[in-house]
Amino acid sequence: MTERDPYSWSVIVGGYAKVKDFSSCFSMFRELVRCGMPLDNYTLPIVIRACRDLKDLQFGRVIHCATSKCGLDFDHFVCASLVDMYARCKVIEDARQLFDKMPRRDLVTWTVMVGALAECSSAVESLTLFDRMRVEGIVPDKVALVTVVYACAKLGAMNKARAIHDYINGTRFCLDVILGTAMIDMYAKCGSVDLAREIFDQMQMKNVITWSAMIAAYGYHGQGGKALKLFPMMLSSGILPNRITFVSLLYACSHAGLIEEGQRFFASMWDEYGVRPDVKHYTCMVDLLGRAGRFDEALGLIESMTVEKDEGLWGALLGACRIHRRLDLAKRVASSLLELQPQNPGHYVLLSNIYANAGKWEDMAKTRDLMTKCGLKKIPGWTWIEVDEKLYQFSVGDKTHPRSSEIYVMLKRVDEKLELAGYVPDTNYVLHDVDEEVKQGLLYAHSEKLAIAFGLIVIPGDTPIRITKNLRVCGDCHTFCKFVSSIERRTIILRDANRFHHFKEGGCSCRDYW
DNA sequence: CTAGGGTTAG
Secondary structure, three states, rough: OOOOHHHHHHHHHHHHHOOOHHHHHHHHHHHHHHHHOOOOOOOHHHHHHHHHHHHHHHHHHHHHHHHHHOOOOOHHHHHHHHHHHHHHHOOHHHHHHHHHHHOOHHHHHHHHHHHHHHHOOOOOHHHHHHHHHHHOOOOOOHHHHHHHHHHHHHHHOHHHHHHHHHHHHHOOOOHHHHHHHHHHHHHHHHOOHHHHHHHHHOOOOHHHHHHHHHHHHHHHOOOOHHHHHHHHHHOOOOOOOHHHHHHHHHHHHHHHHHHHHHHHHHHHHHHHHOOOOHHHHHHHHHHHHHOOOOOHHHHHHEEEEEEOOHHHOOOOOOOOOHHHHOHHHHHHHHHHHHHHOOOHHHHHHHHHHHHHHOOOOOHHHHHHHHHHHOOOOOOOOOOEEEEEEEEEEOOOOOOOOHHHHHHHHHHHHHHHHHHOOOOOOOHHHHHOOOOHHHHHHHHHHHHHHHHHHHOOOOOOOOOOOOEEEEOOOOOOHHHHHHHHHHHHHOOOEEEOOOOEEEEEEEEOOOOOOO
């Protein structure tokens, strides 16, 4: 062929993109430009999607500029693919700007934007956009529903989740394997592993992702036994486990203290199922052994590893040092950890807490100084609570809520009752260098406590109080929740950055093993 | 002739 028309070009460029040979795709595109071919709205989305897949923001922007020059930037397909590209490259503002300027938005573009918001910035905005889409008369299809289900999972908002579920039931879409799996994940991450299981049981078709999602759900809800029970069921239904299935199983074992079981899975994953352990599996094992205080075995395992060690692995060991107050080891582990990832404030906070727990105030101060020197700040803690499908967000000492004064009155009342019952605030968890009285004040108004106080006011007694936190729950708030669950006779379901805590009758589902 | 979807560690 000597003369190529725009369609032939797009077929060639697209062909390379389809088989993920992006360098050939890009060089064909460059040749097209060199030949003086006009840019068209068939080829451009293909190349823009290639930038998306490679997360090549730089070239993506170059193409965006080029499309503006030839007046194609408002073409529907070009624009939609640019929004998607910006979203995947995590420049959500650029994606949103473009989206807002689009003269015509169809279902696919809405879906891209809803998904992008859920992933990058706020899941709240994502759900708001989904509502707006429906107001504008766009009817969601299955893919759009999966996306909004994913946003609900991210957000952990149970009432929203139920509303979406009702909506899906109303549409009479069948629960296909992807939608069903997304809904399992949604209910589990909204705090109800039982509702997740109901969906699971309803599904006709299940694949390895479905089974893994269910196993993982039991794991992070602290129900290791149920997670393990699913494994033989999965095998007998003819599904083979993959890497993620084993991460989920091992994680479930470590969070339920099932040490022998975990060791057996770890040994069998390669021998019996041909799944080679990677660093994440080792991390689960270090976590499992470390939590049990079996440091020699954990260190031996790390030494025997042939795969590359990462910050998660050292982080798991450091976490174990905190539980068992292994100060000596913590120092060594932290230096490996901070060498690998000096920019993560969480590591400094953890180390500082370890020192604080041991009363090593000087070391604690040094850690904090080091953190400041690196230009890092502790990530502020936030807690969300959902009331009637509306989300309320609290930060420490927050007074922005319209019913703030009521909330503080409730908190004071509860605190007095708790102290009578023997609750002592543990100020070790306050990182700030302030005196004891101020520390107590800060601790007193931790975001999760404010959210719980609000929940006690507005949520009926027979309904669990569900809250979500962006960080790990602090030890004092964990104790506080246990006391509230017995004294106020309330179930509290707390989702923190790592797992769920179900507080009931003075105890927690994590068995204080977090 | 074009597009958007689900699971995992600390």
